[in-house]
Amino acid sequence: MADLADLTIAEAGRGLRAGDFTAVDLLDAVTKRATMTEAQLHAYLTLDSGGARAAAEKADADLASGDDHGPLHGIPVALKDNMVTKGVETTASSQILAGWKPPYDGTAVARLKAAGAVITGKTNLDEFAMGSSTENSAFGPSRNPWDHTRVPGGSSGGSAATVSVGSAFGSFGSDTGGSIRQPAALCGVVGMKPTYGMVSRYGLIAFASSLDQIGPFSRTVEDSALLLDAVAGWDRMDSTSIDGDVPAFSGSLSKGVEGLRIGLVTELMGEGIDPQVKAAVTAMADKLAGAGAEVIEVGLPASEYALSAYYLIAPAEASANLARFDGVRYGHRTEHLEGTTEDMMAMSRAEGFGPEVIRRILLGTYALSAGYYDAFYGQAQRVRTLMRNDFASAYEQVDVLISPTSPTTAFPVGERAADPIAMYYSDVCTIPSNLAGDPAISVPVGLDDQRLPIGFQIMAPALGEEVMYQVAAEVERLAGFTDRAPLATSEVVHP
Amino acid sequence: MPVDIDIAKVANLARLALSEEELAAYGTQLEDILEHAERVQALPTDGVEPTSHPLPMVNGFRPDERTESLEPESFLSEAPDAEDGQFRVPRILE
Amino acid sequence: MSIDSVTPLNAGGWEAVIGLETHVELSTASKMFCGCRADIPEEPNTACCPVCLALPGALPVPNEQAIEGIVRIGTALGCEINETSLFYRKNYFYPDLPKNYQISQYTFPVAEHGALEIDVEGEPFTVGITRVHMEEDTGKSTHVGDGGGRIHDASHTLLDFNRAGVPLVEIVTEPDIRTPEQARAYGAELQRVVLALGVSDAKLEAGSMRFDANVSVRRPGEEFGTRTETKNVNSLRSLQRAVAFEIERQIAVLESGGTIVQETRHWNEDTGKTSSMRTKEESEDYRYFQDPDLLPLSVDETWRLRAVEALPELPGAARTRFRDAGVDPVNAETLLDNPALAALFTDAVAAGAPGRLVANWLTGEVIAQLRRDEVDVSDTSLSSSHLVELASMVDGGDLSSSAAKDVLTRAMAGEGTPRAIAEANDLLQVSDTGAIEEVVEQVLVDNPDALEKVRSGDMKPLGFLTGQVMRQMGGKADPKVVQQVLRAKTQGE
Numbered sequence A: 001m002a003d004l005a006d007l008t009i010a011e012a013g014r015g016l017r018a019g020d021f022t023a024v025d026l027l028d029a030v031t032k033r034a035t036m037t038e039a040q041l042h043a044y045l046t047l048d049s050g051g052a053r054a055a056a057e058k059a060d061a062d063l064a065s066g067d068d069h070g071p072l073h074g075i076p077v078a079l080k081d082n083m084v085t086k087g088v089e090t091t092a093s094s095q096i097l098a099g100w101k102p103p104y105d106g107t108a109v110a111r112l113k114a115a116g117a118v119i120t121g122k123t124n125l126d127e128f129a130m131g132s133s134t135e136n137s138a139f140g141p142s143r144n145p146w147d148h149t150r151v152p153g154g155s156s157g158g159s160a161a162t163v164s165v166g167s168a169f170g171s172f173g174s175d176t177g178g179s180i181r182q183p184a185a186l187c188g189v190v191g192m193k194p195t196y197g198m199v200s201r202y203g204l205i206a207f208a209s210s211l212d213q214i215g216p217f218s219r220t221v222e223d224s225a226l227l228l229d230a231v232a233g234w235d236r237m238d239s240t241s242i243d244g245d246v247p248a249f250s251g252s253l254s255k256g257v258e259g260l261r262i263g264l265v266t267e268l269m270g271e272g273i274d275p276q277v278k279a280a281v282t283a284m285a286d287k288l289a290g291a292g293a294e295v296i297e298v299g300l301p302a303s304e305y306a307l308s309a310y311y312l313i314a315p316a317e318a319s320a321n322l323a324r325f326d327g328v329r330y331g332h333r334t335e336h337l338e339g340t341t342e343d344m345m346a347m348s349r350a351e352g353f354g355p356e357v358i359r360r361i362l363l364g365t366y367a368l369s370a371g372y373y374d375a376f377y378g379q380a381q382r383v384r385t386l387m388r389n390d391f392a393s394a395y396e397q398v399d400v401l402i403s404p405t406s407p408t409t410a411f412p413v414g415e416r417a418a419d420p421i422a423m424y425y426s427d428v429c430t431i432p433s434n435l436a437g438d439p440a441i442s443v444p445v446g447l448d449d450q451r452l453p454i455g456f457q458i459m460a461p462a463l464g465e466e467v468m469y470q471v472a473a474e475v476e477r478l479a480g481f482t483d484r485a486p487l488a489t490s491e492v493v494h495p
Numbered sequence B: 001m002p003v004d005i006d007i008a009k010v011a012n013l014a015r016l017a018l019s020e021e022e023l024a025a026y027g028t029q030l031e032d033i034l035e036h037a038e039r040v041q042a043l044p045t046d047g048v049e050p051t052s053h054p055l056p057m058v059n060g061f062r063p064d065e066r067t068e069s070l071e072p073e074s075f076l077s078e079a080p081d082a083e084d085g086q087f088r089v090p091r092i093l094e
Numbered sequence C: 001m002s003i004d005s006v007t008p009l010n011a012g013g014w015e016a017v018i019g020l021e022t023h024v025e026l027s028t029a030s031k032m033f034c035g036c037r038a039d040i041p042e043e044p045n046t047a048c049c050p051v052c053l054a055l056p057g058a059l060p061v062p063n064e065q066a067i068e069g070i071v072r073i074g075t076a077l078g079c080e081i082n083e084t085s086l087f088y089r090k091n092y093f094y095p096d097l098p099k100n101y102q103i104s105q106y107t108f109p110v111a112e113h114g115a116l117e118i119d120v121e122g123e124p125f126t127v128g129i130t131r132v133h134m135e136e137d138t139g140k141s142t143h144v145g146d147g148g149g150r151i152h153d154a155s156h157t158l159l160d161f162n163r164a165g166v167p168l169v170e171i172v173t174e175p176d177i178r179t180p181e182q183a184r185a186y187g188a189e190l191q192r193v194v195l196a197l198g199v200s201d202a203k204l205e206a207g208s209m210r211f212d213a214n215v216s217v218r219r220p221g222e223e224f225g226t227r228t229e230t231k232n233v234n235s236l237r238s239l240q241r242a243v244a245f246e247i248e249r250q251i252a253v254l255e256s257g258g259t260i261v262q263e264t265r266h267w268n269e270d271t272g273k274t275s276s277m278r279t280k281e282e283s284e285d286y287r288y289f290q291d292p293d294l295l296p297l298s299v300d301e302t303w304r305l306r307a308v309e310a311l312p313e314l315p316g317a318a319r320t321r322f323r324d325a326g327v328d329p330v331n332a333e334t335l336l337d338n339p340a341l342a343a344l345f346t347d348a349v350a351a352g353a354p355g356r357l358v359a360n361w362l363t364g365e366v367i368a369q370l371r372r373d374e375v376d377v378s379d380t381s382l383s384s385s386h387l388v389e390l391a392s393m394v395d396g397g398d399l400s401s402s403a404a405k406d407v408l409t410r411a412m413a414g415e416g417t418p419r420a421i422a423e424a425n426d427l428l429q430v431s432d433t434g435a436i437e438e439v440v441e442q443v444l445v446d447n448p449d450a451l452e453k454v455r456s457g458d459m460k461p462l463g464f465l466t467g468q469v470m471r472q473m474g475g476k477a478d479p480k481v482v483q484q485v486l487r488a489k490t491q492g493e
């Protein structure tokens, strides 16, 4: 029999209900896989073995007594460490929160628990989700399962890697400028960012509040929909969550693309995109046309300005969101306490935050400060309007938009670490959807000549998750992407 | 527009105790990043309303109902310093 | 505005320019952005949750009732209620501010452009209201150490976040106020408005209503001078004193050739002085931006109309009504400050009792008695029907005005209705002419000299004779009837 850790969520669910194995067996399988891979990957920051085992045993007992919580019942799921988990250390990969044990669960976490999911642990990220490589973690970088000299992408690199290697069946991350889709692309898994407001942000440690969304990583499009189903929907704890009915996203996967109009975004196929990535996207566009879709080129002119606008908006919001880390109520406090509370705060913050976080706090503070607000933050918010207008006119012509997810495949560790601007360019294809608040998904479509995965992005209008999944499922079928990362097999030998 | 940042003032506003060397390094990096933002500033946006929220929703109220507060011990135990059920900090300079 | 009619100048020809910022805590059940209780329990940090402690990941969700409250305040102050208003983050680091930013408003507050009509010793005066905006309160710092709670000498500080996140309404006036008395009258009137609306307990001493006073001085007609902001003013009396002190201080500085520094000052109740808290070396940079965690507030036409319709009688209207009912200005103000007494007054007058008399009783004997017993009027047995009955007894001559006061006190103590009390205590006046005539005749016989004087046209002894009759009748005779009889007996024969 195949290693249980290689099953999809849908397959695992069927096997559980058929009595082929138990939730504890599933947990044991991913735990074993983690044991084999963690030394190379460092995808997890915390493995909550005790909590996970108790949850798995409860899942088995519930199922035995006929209390079935649905598709995620008994399924081991990993969470990015910026999702607040009651009693389980939550750090956002920052020294300033090292050791913090929250007294509450975020809404998505609580919903996953209610859906019977078994939370395996907390995954590594760029500190406070600021980065595109998971190198900016105070607790050390994560590595790419396909080539551990390369980055897994970021900021949700740990979550992408766990799903890629099977140390979790699914995982969750957060996407502010591409932090789910880009690592999904670099790790060869499916990663999606829902419509802004689709998933409650309550209990997600905020980076940029008007852009952040929680979303799932999975090995298949179907699993992605199952994971999203469990967490989506209005929450009274998040004023910006959408109050309305949420369809079951897993219901729209077999419709095909016949008659759909699909737009390939001109600006996201330009100079900065790696030729192999471009070729893979073009090839998939052709296949979609072959499957009955009408594929045309569509322009999003404002996307040329999206990256710059994003790097004003996100740091501005972050500068306020991260002000609460001051050494007063939780987290790191400096040892140098001879001064006043003001000194204590400034020293604690300087000691507790890493350089990328400090850089963005300074940038955001400056962009909001008197005399510069309108030139920077105000102007960026107007670019955001232009971006939305562009999307609106594009969606008058097409049902979904397609593009590469990342301009390149996984890059070597350290390559962009010293050049913030080169690193920021990693998100050039994903940022437009964040600015617009629209859903988007990355589906792996192939490997480049270095055997590194290439991600294909599908964007849809706000609340267009159904059509987005419909196209994603077809892309998955057409790609027939079955390769697995070398680390993601039971044959991997621990060095 | 050449970007000229009073980085010490910015660090003070952000309550970050940085050394002179750190300030200088961050100042240079910020200036580089903001030079990229120049294209954005050059974009004509007269009459364009800024977008603060991706979706056109309003209010998002909750009813005036009490929900349970936390047990003080559940968060004071996480505090760097606490005394008599309160958070303790050094003296405050006015 | 009626500023031009009232431009009182200070010594040396200086004119003071005063603007007030008032913070009012709303008495909602829960806090502004979370479900913790808003009534601030004594035990520290027992009304706290992830939201009001600003734990990582927590988000604010606005309390609908608080928005209802501020819309009511804005409406009562004659403001325009903005159809769309926005929450902003006001960024500054302070240990009692958990997020290190305060959720407040900036452009587009809930309400703006209103006015409050006040009364300064009988003179009407209008204070413009610039804006009314919604925000959240901070936590409480206790400075511990040798300094006896003073911040400068403290060794460390303890923080309690029970108050953090309590809904706070800030009401900002135009710089229309010119005297300490006007400042006080504005504060008093605003407090009455808030109490009439029932949106806050507006207790100055408890801090649920607080004033910051912006004061500057200038020569009339000149540009505004540099202003100072005085904080920690927690009574109406202090407001008047603090403003008066600051005006005098600034005039003294300017007359001695100095300049005023823009700064925040602290009112010290004990010394009766303001002192500098901190100078703004660099002007504060709050980096306001729209809070992405909160949606725009939309107060639609229906809501605005509902707020207008739901307005109770406001103090200005009540003042006019009291005065129209014959109540003198001082008593009218007393009634305005005692809603329970005003309610008794209103009911009694509606049932036909004379306003002036009832107001005299309520603001005289009744208040004195309540103070003596340290109780509220609702703790006594006094009802408006008592007042109506008492007034009609006095009016009908059944009760002397001094006996009426005695009956009133007994009615408050629950001894029964005024008539029953008067009967039980033998306080009813004798207005039976026959009984009075008998006594009068006897008094005239006993005082022949006085009788002689009156008969010869000297009316002075009449008072003495009346007093004799009253005394013999144990004070229960109706003095009016006694005088009638005396006149008849001395003149008529």
Ligand SMILES: [Mg+2]
Pocket: C104, C135, C170
């Ligand atoms: Mg304020």
Ligand SMILES: [Zn+2]
Pocket: C031, C034, C035, C036, C047, C048, C049, C050, C051, C052, C053, C165
């Ligand atoms: Zn709370």
